[in-house]
Amino acid sequence: MDYAMLTSLRDRHPAWRLLASPHAPLLASFLHRVFVAPNVRTIPEANLAEALEDELFSLRESLGDEAFPKSARDYLKEWATPEKGWLRCFYTASSDEQQFDLTPATEKALAWLQSLTDRPFVGTESRLLTLFTLLEQITDGTETDSDKRAAELRRQRDDLDETIARAEAGELPLLDDTAIKDRFLQFKQVSRELLADFREVEFNFRQLDRKLREKITLWAGAKGALLDDILGERDAIGHSDQGRSFRAFWEFLMSSRRQEELTERLDRVMALPAVASLDPDPRTRRVHHDWLEAGEHTQRTVAQLSQQLRRFLDDKVFQENRRILELLRSVESRALAVRMAPPPAGLMAIDELHADVELPMERPLHSPVQKIRLADLNPIDGTSDIDPARLFSQVVVDKERLRASVVRALRGRPQVTLREVLEAAPLQQGLAELVAYLELAHGDRDAPAGLRALVDDRVVEPVRWDTETPAGDMVTREARLPRVIFVR
Secondary structure (H helix, E strand, O other): HHHHHHHHHHHHOOOHHHOOOOHHHHHHHHHHHHHHHHOOOOHHHHHHHHHHHHHHHHHHHHHOOOOOOOOOOHHHHHHHHOOOOOEEEEOOOOOOOOOEEEOOHHHHHHHHHOOOOOOOOOHHHHHHHHHHHHHHHHHHHHHOOHHHHHHHHHHHHHHHHHHHHHHHHOOOOOOOOOHHHHHHHHHHHHHHHHHHHHHHHHHHHHHHHHHHHHHHHHOOOOOOHHHHHHHHHHHHHHHHHHHHHHHOOOOOOOOHHHHHHHHHHHHHHHHHHHHHOOOOOHHHHHHHHHHHHHHHHHHHHHHHHHHHHHHHHHHHHHHHHHHHHHHHHHHHHHHHHHHOOOOOOOOOOOOOOOOOOOOOHHOOOOOOOOOOOOOOOOOOOOOOOOHHHHHOOOOOOHHHHHHHHHHHHHHHOOEEHHHHHHHOOOOOOOOOHHHHHHHHHOOOOOOOOEEEEEEEEEEEEEEEEEEOOOOOEEEEEEEEEEEEEEEE
């Protein structure tokens, strides 16, 4: 926090520039209302410009037309420039319309401005208990002495037994209204900070992707060494402290039991009179769904970056192939030059040189084409008893139902085989549904926040299902295929 660093932050950091902007009240109020408050990640340009135009119209009525002379689209373009850095403007693969999102620096500035408002009261007890709990978890989780660890666990067991005995005797220590408000306000603050952290995590992934692209562009060595370096860095972000923490958070939140528990506890807390007196935001009741939506958006961003990086590598491979073709043409031109002036000692030698001999009697004889002549007959009506309704019978497999079966089987488990999925949800449409499962495993490999599938060719698993023959008899079919494993 020295003078030089603060001067650099004032001149370069987007959050400081936003706070120093003459339009800071407009920026903060508008961006907080459309992005932060409803937890919206991306907004199309037309919708955002329309919302900003309504905001400017109401402000011009009270402050005058000269207060904000530019149009809404001009302000959005200015806020998204690299010099400002308050909004991120980009295009998606499914639309040719610009999309806008907040930058992490803007969200930090909005969070700091929100912290300046008066709070009902400053609670300290809940934060102190949180700090004590964190220290207790660190010390217990790093204790290597088994005797001390066992003694601590026995102490916790004794405390728990004592608490259970008091509860059975009717002694129930309850929190007063002040303690409830203190803990609820801290929960609300931490939950909003957690939503803001997702944009910074996504920003860090984008920075990593940009560094990898720069490295690919400037790489002058072998392609194998480049791929090793790239894959090593992609694994490094996954195994870093930030990557491990995000993965642990995502696994915790994806548990259906945890989601149901969070929903039940939030309903009970929001119904307390002490909490209702604080007039909490109704979105607090579904904050865990906002966490899930923000985490899923981050997962989709990582998947899209991986897909774009693969396309970028494919372009580099195409350039290398063009270089190979140029080398081949160079070899051909030099071969033509050697043909005009061959060396006296010979150019090259070919082992086991022989001539292909084809005898005249081994050649096939000419077979004239026979022209088919159609008789000039009038067609008559047929008398076949074939049911024409079978021409219109089609089998349509609902892939969404199959995907839901796989997701249901993956709840609480890191991976599941196709055979286990079929045991829980047997095939209803026979071989067509089995082929749809295989297509689902292949097609969702790079889907955002989708399923990933692995195929183990070393293990062959039989898959059986019951079907009905045209005669109406039930038979059992069996297909043998390599083991297909779905993972999250």
